[in-house]
Amino acid sequence: MNLIGNCRKCGSCCFHLNICEEGRWLSSPRKFKKFVAKNPEYKRLKITGKNESGTLNLSCTWLKSDMTCKDYDNRLDICRDFPEKMAFYEKGILPEGCGFEIISKRNTFESILKKQVKREKKLHRWNNFKNWLKKKALALTWSWRKK
């Protein structure tokens, strides 16, 4: 997977948050409470529901009506990293309208180019081999005729 695009500063991710702790997405209010006890700075988040995968959806109370952060310099780690790879390697989903896009590595320009180069090289080797074989066959025919 690859991430392309850039932040449009729409604020959408601030009310579509999911938290991953040690490789597991928080899926219950009890787990979120335990998480907040260990990480009090996350108190600013409120549970808004669950997504289709059963992961808790959270919204931040620090988001102002103009869609900017109340204290951007002291934003959470998940805000600094968003949308990090974790967001899509597991159950995270990018919020609608986000300026970033997740694309499959198989479909990137570089990967298609690499595959094409590999194919061309293979074809080139095969053509060389065919030419060598032709020359060899000609040489053999020539020496047989001379006998």
Ligand code: SF4
């Ligand atoms: S949802 Fe995407 S585009 Fe909008 S603020 Fe968050 S990272 Fe930026």
Ligand code: SF4
């Ligand atoms: S701390 Fe700021 S940037 Fe992070 S979710 Fe809240 S409002 Fe958004």
